[in-house]
Amino acid sequence: MSKETNKEMNPVEPYLRMDRMPHIWCSGCGIGIVVNCFVRALQKSKVDINKLAVVSGIGCTGRIAGYFKVDSFHTTHGRPIPFATGLKTARPDMNVWVFSGEGDLVSIGGNHFIHAARRNADLKVICVNNFTYAMTGGQVGPTAPLHSIATTAPYGTYDQPFNLPFLAESSGAVYVARWTTFHVRQLVKSMQEIKNKPGFSFLEVIAPCPTIYQRRNRLGDGLAGMRYYKERSKVVNGADTRNVDIKLGGDIIVGKFIDRDRPTQLEAMDQELSHKLGDKYVPYPTGVER
Amino acid sequence: MVAAKVGSKGKNGTKKKGKFFGEVFIVRERCKGCGFCVEFCPTKVLALDEAMNEKGYHPPIIVNIEACNGCDLCGLYCPDFAIHGIRHRNKEVG
Numbered sequence: 001m002s003k004e005t006n007k008e009m010n011p012v013e014p015y016l017r018m019d020r021m022p023h024i025w026c027s028g029c030g031i032g033i034v035v036n037c038f039v040r041a042l043q044k045s046k047v048d049i050n051k052l053a054v055v056s057g058i059g060c061t062g063r064i065a066g067y068f069k070v071d072s073f074h075t076t077h078g079r080p081i082p083f084a085t086g087l088k089t090a091r092p093d094m095n096v097w098v099f100s101g102e103g104d105l106v107s108i109g110g111n112h113f114i115h116a117a118r119r120n121a122d123l124k125v126i127c128v129n130n131f132t133y134a135m136t137g138g139q140v141g142p143t144a145p146l147h148s149i150a151t152t153a154p155y156g157t158y159d160q161p162f163n164l165p166f167l168a169e170s171s172g173a174v175y176v177a178r179w180t181t182f183h184v185r186q187l188v189k190s191m192q193e194i195k196n197k198p199g200f201s202f203l204e205v206i207a208p209c210p211t212i213y214q215r216r217n218r219l220g221d222g223l224a225g226m227r228y229y230k231e232r233s234k235v236v237n238g239a240d241t242r243n244v245d246i247k248l249g250g251d252i253i254v255g256k257f258i259d260r261d262r263p264t265q266l267e268a269m270d271q272e273l274s275h276k277l278g279d280k281y282v283p284y285p286t287g288v289e290r
Numbered sequence: 291m292v293a294a295k296v297g298s299k300g301k302n303g304t305k306k307k308g309k310f311f312g313e314v315f316i317v318r319e320r321c322k323g324c325g326f327c328v329e330f331c332p333t334k335v336l337a338l339d340e341a342m343n344e345k346g347y348h349p350p351i352i353v354n355i356e357a358c359n360g361c362d363l364c365g366l367y368c369p370d371f372a373i374h375g376i377r378h379r380n381k382e383v384g
């Protein structure tokens with residue numbers, strides 16, 4: 001990518017398929033902020049975009065892959081993690097990022113999520129959590145706070161939602177953080193850290209969905225959502241993830257919760273098979289530049 | 291689309307005090323009027339225009355460029371890639 005970017009050009013432009021703009025996201029939607037932060041993190045950590053892959057599933061957030069002008073793939077619903085795992089296995093030199101919504105990643109693709117974390121697949125998973133299936137019209141999603149209204153729960157939900165950092169930690173993720181779209185500098189920093197972290201990294205980004213989630217729950221527009229994050233987020237780095245569940249109208253605990261090390265899926269395979277097979281085993285050509 | 295060229299560079303290098311100064315670029319037609327940039331600019335450089343763009347949204351206008359330090363928070367917050375800030379060191383002025 002040419003460094004010769006015009007200063008009048010928005011910093012995201014060299015990284016996006018600008019011929020596909022304007023994007024589909026509503027006024028006040030938070031997904032574009034995640035794109036901004038990712039681009040700043042890529043710029044700061046000088047990622048070689050020829051070694052970068054962006055994979056998404058279906059949904060409003062799932063559009064991210066289609067907009068990135070890198071090796072990107074828009075998979076079927078719930079399947080970005082298996083696709084990304086295959087990609088990483090075939091091309092271990094690549095930096096593989098998954099961007100998708102909570103419905104796609106932890107409900108429809110929930111099984112893939114827990115097993116990729118358990119195996120410590122070397123993936124960077126960014127989950128934009130807006131508490132609903134937005135693109136399909138506002139059905140109850142896996143993180144919908146208790147008592148929130150959805151098209152399939154017109155009197156309020158009664159199912160216990162997932163607490164995503166706890167789910168990720170207990171499944172085995174080596175890096176777990178949560179921020180909201182208000183926390184743009186922290187998002188950039190977390191993405192830079194994730195870029196350098198081998199193994200399954202998980203970043204939850206709480207984002208406003210004014211059109212579907214907030215309207216139905218009378219939570220105002222995108223700006224009202226952002227003001228709420230500003231006022232009601234509490235930064236607790238290293239918090240016990242059992243205690244970071246989100247309640248309707250409650251505080252949002254944000255921060256970096258987990259940063260630990262264990263062998264990645266491919267490293268573990270190499271260790272085990274080298275040990276068992278000795279010289280007969282040819283180790284995997286790993287070695288992503290970090 | 292052409293960026294509205296609204297720089298903050300003082301005339302003939304006579305720039306305000308301080309280490310930095312900023313320049314802001316706005317693409318009016320890309321804006322969807324969410325107001326994030328106006329609300330979260332730390333030095334209150336921006337306001338929403340009373341006039342609309344062709345999509346029918348009120349884009350930001352610059353009301354106090356002298357206060358801009360080029361932090362690019364507007365750029366980080368804009369979900370529609372319609373605004374960004376650039377930071378210059380004061381000695382670059384000229």
Ligand code: SF4
Nearest residue numbers: 025026029060134209
């Ligand atoms: S429906 Fe919600 S999540 Fe989808 S683009 Fe609109 S605001 Fe964003």
Ligand code: SF4
Nearest residue numbers: 331358361362364375
């Ligand atoms: S660059 Fe920073 S100070 Fe300047 S307008 Fe943008 S947010 Fe405000």
Ligand code: SF4
Nearest residue numbers: 321322324325327368
């Ligand atoms: S943040 Fe972007 S879309 Fe929102 S009002 Fe400002 S320029 Fe317009």
